Amino acid sequence: MTAEREVYVHLLPGLAPPGRLAGGTAVVIDVLRATTTVVHALAAGCTAVRPCAEVEEARELAGGMRAGRVLLGGERGGRPPPGFDLGNSPKEYCGKLCRGATLVLTTTNGTRALLRAAEAERVLLAAFVNFSAVCEQLRHDPRPLHIVCAGTDGEVALEDTLLAGALVDYLSEATEVRLNDAARLAWDCFDNHGRVLEGALAVSRGGEILRSLGYDDDVKAAARVDRFALVPELRREPLRVEVGSAGIVKNYWGERGA
């Protein structure tokens, strides 16, 4: 690739104007916890994840599917809504429950960011737990790239911005890039916080909220870089997330000296 690659970061889904993502590749980030959890769920054997914006919509979709082959998961205020099989905690998504099941998922920030990003031609889900696998996919993708951070309840989130910055850092080494100002901010964030990842996640507002709810382990789990080598990708009709690529990949995080 000799032309400049366009790399844009949107620190919140609402900061990407309507139509902006069309024709591009979007990477959706909700480190605490939706994209981390989706990677865990697919790694544990879920065949697909169906994202829903609302709790009731998720209940109805799951209710119409064959019992024993569907899991209803997600959170409101950090906790599973009444009657849900699972919350939004990565550790809940084990092989015994997940193998062969479709996960119907609704979360406050992450699934909404994903639905917003569906406007893009290609949509990948990124977390620290699949960082290098995402890099490998982006390396071969010539489209303009939009990194869409979910944030926390309408506020910019440190942990999402940090991962966005790690991707910007990788892409800036791999090719010539054209960045928006938010991408530069994200890069600065990675530069300063990438080496103290678990600490950064713990002091972030999202991390503080989770720790206050007793989910300390989730914060630690979200910081386990490259635990998995799969990339969740959005498929359509119906809208769902499946494993887009998987396999052993080069360790791009280690290269950054973190």
Place this chain on the structure above:
Amino acid sequence: MTAEREVYVHLLPGLAPPGRLAGGTAVVIDVLRATTTVVHALAAGCTAVRPCAEVEEARELAGGMRAGRVLLGGERGGRPPPGFDLGNSPKEYCGKLCRGATLVLTTTNGTRALLRAAEAERVLLAAFVNFSAVCEQLRHDPRPLHIVCAGTDGEVALEDTLLAGALVDYLSEATEVRLNDAARLAWDCFDNHGRVLEGALAVSRGGEILRSLGYDDDVKAAARVDRFALVPELRREPLRVEVGSAGIVKNYWGERGA
């Protein structure tokens, strides 16, 4: 001060929820160019600046004031609207024109951010050109602090975030602080870009737009740290900006090694 000082950065005016600033002190930042220009205008002898959201509103307000004592200034798309006395370029605001005049000002991002921030109990205007003077004021102010960045046409702006980060850096040394995630991002931005200020302003989207319009000098002027020692402050009934404090102050920027 022994209690933690609350220091929140809002990377765009719209990211501060309604009511959030009430009872606090707000610092409004639009480095390119509104807050830089207001400092220049007050330093050149304007007695007050009347911020207006719309061009027509500015024309009407100026039209109702005594000729020879009023200047109509501002921009749309970076250039002065038809019939305006002045644009939004700091260098236009010289002593000959400004002495004793009221400036009626309307700009795309900065005056709107200022009007949004009016909800706070106290509102100051910050630019690099009055950095240390603003630090001096904040040092003695116990209220929760909200740093409101104007951004560029709805996008997060590097130059505004950088200055927000410089203030966070100063305050974090001066006292115990409680930061939101955006304040941490701003601090990272200052850490990485503070030492290459003029270059950062030049590569920012706002800087690029200004340079493409031939306003290269304005970008350089905006990077002249501590050229002035005055702090513009919002007064009410009618809503206007005047010199809130002025005088020789300690050089807080130099201390940061930049």
